[in-house]
Amino acid sequence: MRRTTEHLKISRWGNEMRYEILGTLRIVDEGRVVTIGARKVETLLTALLASVNETVPSGRLISELWGxxxxxxxxxxLHVYISQLRKTLKKSRCDSNPIVTTPQGYMLTLAGDExxxxxxxxxxxxxRRRAREGRHGEAADVLGRALALWRGPALLDLxxxxxxYGYAARLNEVRLECIELLVESSIELERHREVIGRLYSLVTDxxxxxxxxxxxxxxLYRSDRRAEALAVYQKARDILRSELGLEPCQSLRDVHQAVLTDTALLVGGARL
Known part of the structure; x- marks a missing residue:
C-alpha cells in the first residue's frame, strides 16, 4: 500500500533512543536495553515522560518522588537524581541532552527519539479516523498494531x-477505547465469531x-446464539443494579430489544 502523510513514522532510527512505558519502564538505545535500577530515577524519568516536551515544576517532581x-x-x-538521569540518557554521538533545565523545573525533550x-x-x-470513514479493514490493522505495543499494564510498579497515576489511568482508558474500536471494526468486517471469546474475557475484566x-x-446474535445474547444482557443488568443501582444504558437496552424482536438496528456501527 502506498505510504502517505497519514501513515505514521514507525521506522527505527539507528541513532535514536526509544522510551517504552506500555509495560515496565525501559529504554532502548540502538537495540540495547538501558537499565536504570534506582527507583527514584525511574520515577523521575516516568514523570517527565508523562509531560514530555513540557516543563514539570520542581515542586511537583518532589511530590512525585516523596509524597x-x-x-x-x-x-x-532532586538535582542529584536529575544529574544521574542525564548521565543515563546522554548520547555520546552528540553534545545535547534530552533533560532541559528551565526556570520553573525540568523538561524531557524527545526531538527525534521514539x-x-x-x-x-x-x-x-x-x-479512530479510519473507523469513522468506514474503512474498517484499515482501522482494524492500525488498532491491532496499537495494541501490540503493550507489553503489560502501563507503569504498574511506579x-x-x-x-x-493520572497518566497511567489516561493511557489505560485509551487502551480500552482502542479495544472497543477494534471490536466494532471486526464486527463490521463480519468477524463476529472471532471476537466472542475475547469479549467474554473483557466483560469479566x-x-x-x-x-x-x-x-x-x-x-452472539450474529452467530445465531440468540439465547446467549439475552443471557449476557441479564448478567449486565444484574451487575449494574447490584454495583451501581442503575439500569443498563439506552444503547444496551436497544440491542436487547433488537435481539428480542429480530429488529434491524444500527448500534456502534454494527447492524444486527
Whole structure:
C-alpha cells in the first residue's frame, strides 16, 4: 500500500533512543536495553515522560518522588537524581541532552527519539479516523498494531504519585477505547465469531463497561446464539443494579430489544 502523510513514522532510527512505558519502564538505545535500577530515577524519568516536551515544576517532581514525606534537602536530592538521569540518557554521538533545565523545573525533550505511548496514541487516533470513514479493514490493522505495543499494564510498579497515576489511568482508558474500536471494526468486517471469546474475557475484566456487553450481544446474535445474547444482557443488568443501582444504558437496552424482536438496528456501527 502506498505510504502517505497519514501513515505514521514507525521506522527505527539507528541513532535514536526509544522510551517504552506500555509495560515496565525501559529504554532502548540502538537495540540495547538501558537499565536504570534506582527507583527514584525511574520515577523521575516516568514523570517527565508523562509531560514530555513540557516543563514539570520542581515542586511537583518532589511530590512525585516523596509524597508528603520529602526530606529537608529535597531540592538538592532532586538535582542529584536529575544529574544521574542525564548521565543515563546522554548520547555520546552528540553534545545535547534530552533533560532541559528551565526556570520553573525540568523538561524531557524527545526531538527525534521514539516514545511508545505517543506512538500508541497516534495509532489509535488514526484508527479512530479510519473507523469513522468506514474503512474498517484499515482501522482494524492500525488498532491491532496499537495494541501490540503493550507489553503489560502501563507503569504498574511506579503509580504511587499523582503525575504517573493520572497518566497511567489516561493511557489505560485509551487502551480500552482502542479495544472497543477494534471490536466494532471486526464486527463490521463480519468477524463476529472471532471476537466472542475475547469479549467474554473483557466483560469479566471490566464488568461495568457496558460497551463490551453490547458488542458481545451483537456478536452472539450474529452467530445465531440468540439465547446467549439475552443471557449476557441479564448478567449486565444484574451487575449494574447490584454495583451501581442503575439500569443498563439506552444503547444496551436497544440491542436487547433488537435481539428480542429480530429488529434491524444500527448500534456502534454494527447492524444486527
Amino acid at each position: 508528603n514525606k520529602a526530606p529537608r534537602r529535597a531540592s538538592a536530592a 516514545f511508545d505511548a505517543r506512538e500508541f496514541q497516534q495509532l489509535v487516533e488514526l484508527g 503509580c504511587d504519585g499523582p503525575i504517573i 471490566h464488568p461495568l463497561r457496558e460497551a463490551f456487553y453490547r458488542y458481545l450481544m451483537i456478536a
